[in-house]
Amino acid sequence: MKNNSQLSTFNSQLIMWYEENKRELPWRNTTDPYKIWISEIILQQTRVAQGYDYFVRFIERFPDVQTLAAANEDEVLKYWQGLGYYSRARNLHAAAKSMNGVFPSTYQEVINLKGVGEYTAAAICSISYGMAYAVVDGNVYRVLSRYFGIDTPIDSTEGKKIFKELAQELIDKEQPALYNQAIMEFGALQCTPASPNCTLCPVADGCLALANNTIKQLPAKQHKTKVTNRYFNYIYVRAGGCTFIKKRTGNDIWKNLFEFPLIETPEQISEEELYSSPEFQSLVGSDHLSVKLLLGNVKHVLSHRIIFANFYQVDLPDGKTLSNDYIRIKQEELEGYAISRLTQIFLEKNKS
Ligand code: SF4
Structure with missing residues (x-):
């Protein structure tokens, strides 16, 4: 494991990279928790290119919690048509109805919303409220497992614990929103699953997977998805x-x-x-x-x-x-x- 100064260098390199390379996306110009929530739920199983238009249309029709709560479920599903994983839309609608018109403001209340897990709660609370909860999604698993050379399977109890603790240790407490978005964007654009751009990578010098030639094996998984x-x-x-x-x-x-x-x-x-x-x-x-x-x-x-x-x-x-x-x-x-x-x-x- 690296020492504190190496960890903070890794953080600042990621943030610098993010400020130069981030994509301009409609949910990046707001801290409105409702909009962040909608964007995070859409992006859970959907690529940004596909989710972009859905987000714009959804927010245009359901601009706030009250409008979404008052809508008919069939209409909400209609706006979701083609995105797949329709339980996301049903849960969004049910959660909006449970809010009494006001989006919750504590981590505990946010994570109690239907369809919201640790990742989404961390994203909403860090981006909207500046709370230092680290996000851990597929992108974060990939970046951390490669950079730190960790081969503990990410779908094992032990792996989940290790990565969660590491992510929480790494998060920039002063600017959690920026850090969380930086590491996710870095995973999505730079350290991609099949062809990471290691030649032009700002953290290449410290990357253990690059040094040990284990990029293809990381992140490790113990179970294959049964189809x-x-x-x-x-x-x-x-x-x-x-x-x-x-x-x-x-x-x-x-x-x-x-x-x-x-x-x-x-x-x-x-x-x-x-x-x-x-x-x-x-x-x-x-x-x-x-x-x-x-x-x-x-x-x-x-x-x-x-x-x-x-x-x-x-x-x-x-x-x-x-x-x-x-x-x-x-x-x-x-x-x-x-x-x-x-x-x-x-x-x-x-x-x-
Ligand atoms: S050097 Fe390659 S594998 Fe390592 S963090 Fe950068 S892009 Fe990812």
């Missing part, structure tokens, strides 16, 4: 200019988003197998006018799942309807509902 395959057969039913959708419920992906009738199968099945399945038969009955596979073999990759999707089109006689589980809407009304990126892809392809 499961799922097989979705969507039935796009048309009848008299209308189609049918349903809100997803249960503890699963895309909760509370809308989608076409879905038949999920344990493995990929053929068109014939689908048409003769009891689920398909009970969904559309036998008096359909036509049925065809419209879009097949769509591979949609999420963080822990790969979805293999087929979209079928079934035309029914004009007045025909599905069971009460489904909402009958005009085709053009679909745009008003929050849907998954996968359904959006289908609609875009089906238009062209």
